[in-house]
Amino acid sequence: MKLSSPSAVATALLLVSSAMAAPLPDDIEASGFTLRPISPLMRRDDEVCSSISSVIESIGTSKGALVWASSTFTGYYSALAICKRLDPGSDNCDSMAKAIAGGISVVFASVNYNYKGDADAVQSRDVGTKGMVASVHAALVADGHTFGGVHDITQHVLGQYGPDDRKPLQVTRIAGLIHAASNHTGNYDVYDFGDGEGHVHIPMSAGLENTNSSGSARALEKRVNGAGFKISDTTRLGSLLNPGHKVDMANAIANHWASWATGTVRRQGHTYYNKDLIGFVETGHAANFYFRVSAGNGELD
Numbered sequence: 627m628k629l630s631s632p633s634a635v636a637t638a639l640l641l642v643s644s645a646m647a648a649p650l651p652d653d654i655e656a657s658g659f660t661l662r663p664i665s666p667l668m669r670r671d672d673e674v675c676s677s678i679s680s681v682i683e684s685i686g687t688s689k690g691a692l693v694w695a696s697s698t699f700t701g702y703y704s705a706l707a708i709c710k711r712l713d714p715g716s717d718n719c720d721s722m723a724k725a726i727a728g729g730i731s732v733v734f735a736s737v738n739y740n741y742k743g744d745a746d747a748v749q750s751r752d753v754g755t756k757g758m759v760a761s762v763h764a765a766l767v768a769d770g771h772t773f774g775g776v777h778d779i780t781q782h783v784l785g786q787y788g789p790d791d792r793k794p795l796q797v798t799r800i801a802g803l804i805h806a807a808s809n810h811t812g813n814y815d816v817y818d819f820g821d822g823e824g825h826v827h828i829p830m831s832a833g834l835e836n837t838n839s840s841g842s843a844r845a846l847e848k849r850v851n852g853a854g855f856k857i858s859d860t861t862r863l864g865s866l867l868n869p870g871h872k873v874d875m876a877n878a879i880a881n882h883w884a885s886w887a888t889g890t891v892r893r894q895g896h897t898y899y900n901k902d903l904i905g906f907v908e909t910g911h912a913a914n915f916y917f918r919v920s921a922g923n924g925e926l927d
Contacts, residue, residue: 800813
């Protein structure tokens with residue numbers, strides 16, 4: 627099941643809400659959506675979708691949870707297949723989890739960039755006053771990250787979109803971000819579509835190297851050629867976690883993803899290989915952000 631827009635991350639959570647053992651964050655019910663029950667398993671083309679109810683990390687009043695997953699009949703497009711392409715000789719996703727943890731940390735920074743202090747409303751990111759580059763830079767510094775720089779790549783990216791495509795408002799490249807727990811260094815392309823919706827592309831090449839000194843390197847276009855991963859995010863309210871606890875939460879999500887990515891789902895006599903994983907991070911019952919980690923083997927929209 628393909629989710630075609632960042633907002634579909636939150637929408638998918640609505641669909642599986644009735645299968646959850648615990649309630650979803652309060653802001654879902656306050657957003658005017660109609661919650662409706664579905665089967666825990668949905669079939670779309672060559673994929674199956676399964677609901678999950680799993681809190682994987684609790685720190686104070688903050689929780690990280692996984693709620694939904696998709697698996698593909700074609701193993702070539704699975705998360706594990708992408709991990710093997712990016713880390714030749716590996717039979718798991720442990721190395722790739724370091725890059726995913728960095729991506730989740732970028733989403734945490736995006737929440738800070740997005741958040742303006744109004745606890746009762748979904749916020750638009752502060753593009754107009756500071757600009758995305760300055761805001762993301764400040765958010766990364768506030769979270770204690772070490773990185774080479776933040777660069778505006780909007781105009782280059784917009785040239786790759788068609789006239790009928792939904793276009794991002796701004797796109798930045800975070801160059802040389804070092805994730806504190808793993809020392810993994812990578813580039814992350816942050817797409818802002820407005821109203822808290824975005825993507826974090828993790829452009830990769832074989833050997834898990836995706837950096838260069840200028841920060842302007844490969845895979846700046848809308849569709850990232852070659853194997854890689856994308857984290858779609860719908861951001862809501864700023865997290866109360868301190869920088870160290872944000873790193874812990876990001877690691878917990880990434881490590882659970884790595885374990886999940888090597889698995890399969892058996893349905894109606896067929897084996898499906900795990901591909902996309904959806905979850906959220908919340909404070910109390912108020913969502914900080916929703917996320918979907920997606921694998922791509924050739925193109926990432």
